[in-house]
Amino acid sequence: MNTEMNKWQWFVGVLIMGLILTVSLSSMALASGPLSGLFGEHEDDDDDDGRVLALNDRSLVTPNTTYSEECGACHMAYPAKLLPMTSWTKIMNGLDNHFGENAELDDATRQTILSYLEQESNRKGRIGRILSKLPADPPLRITELPFHKRKHHEIPRKMVQDNPKVGSLSNCNACHDKAEQGIFDEDTVDIPGFGHWDD
Ligand code: HEC
Ligand code: HEC
Secondary structure, three states, X not given: OHHHHHHHHXXXXXXXXXXXXXXXXXXXXXXXXXXXXXXXXXXOHHHHHHHHHHHHOOOOOOOOHHHXXXXXXXXXXXXXXXXXXXXXXXXXXXXXHEOOEOOOOOHHHHHHHHHHHHHHHHOOOOOHHHHOOOOOOOOOOHHHOHHHHHHHOOOOHHHOOOOOOOXXXXXXXXXXXXXXXXXXXHHHEEEOOOEEOOO
């Protein structure tokens, strides 16, 4: 009777040990997944840029009435920090032929906007890191910047060009509900007719 009991206890003991071993081994395997993902992200510029923009740069936009009224008349007033000053200066010096339109302003208004853009460019913010990697002659369009291309290349035509409620990627606020406040994280993406974006 006594030996029967011992055998039984031994059996249960081995069973429990086995269980503990299996559970700890599989949780180690699980942990290595997300962990290696984290390390991967640090090396991957793409996700790094996204996080910088979406989460860490809360002060991406300083509101300015003149800017939002004049430069938000035909399209949304693009957050100043999304382009380097070289590009803004070129844009502001060529308003008579602004992407095929006449967006000329009187000189006083133009100066007010220029100093606003300059002030925004000089303001510290982590997005500066993305723009600092640009060539000396950077594009005039946000949509032509490398970070923008990387973030949007997976979105199919039917959701953008062939989507009457979007039309082009320049129309940020069609999909990013809080674009004018400079908030772009994926949770705020809502593509008209298609809804929230799932990676
Ligand atoms: C008369 C209408 C009009 C006004 C006013 C206007 N824009 Fe534009 N803007 C356009 C058009 C049209 C485009 C090209 C849009 C497209 O390709 O879909 C454009 C494009 C842009 C782009 C490039 C967007 C991209 O594709 O990344 C920037 C930056 C820009 N405008 C800045 C400004 C600034 C700064 C002002 C104020 C000084 C301004 N705009 C005022 C019509 C206007
Ligand atoms: C057709 C809808 C659409 C338009 C228009 C659009 N975006 Fe996006 N954007 C997306 C989607 C979808 C994502 C998420 C892509 C991904 O990570 O796979 C995204 C991602 C981003 C991100 C990265 C956010 C993050 O958390 O990683 C930024 C920044 C961004 N967009 C800025 C802009 C700007 C600036 C414009 C306009 C010049 C713009 N987008 C126009 C759909 C759009």
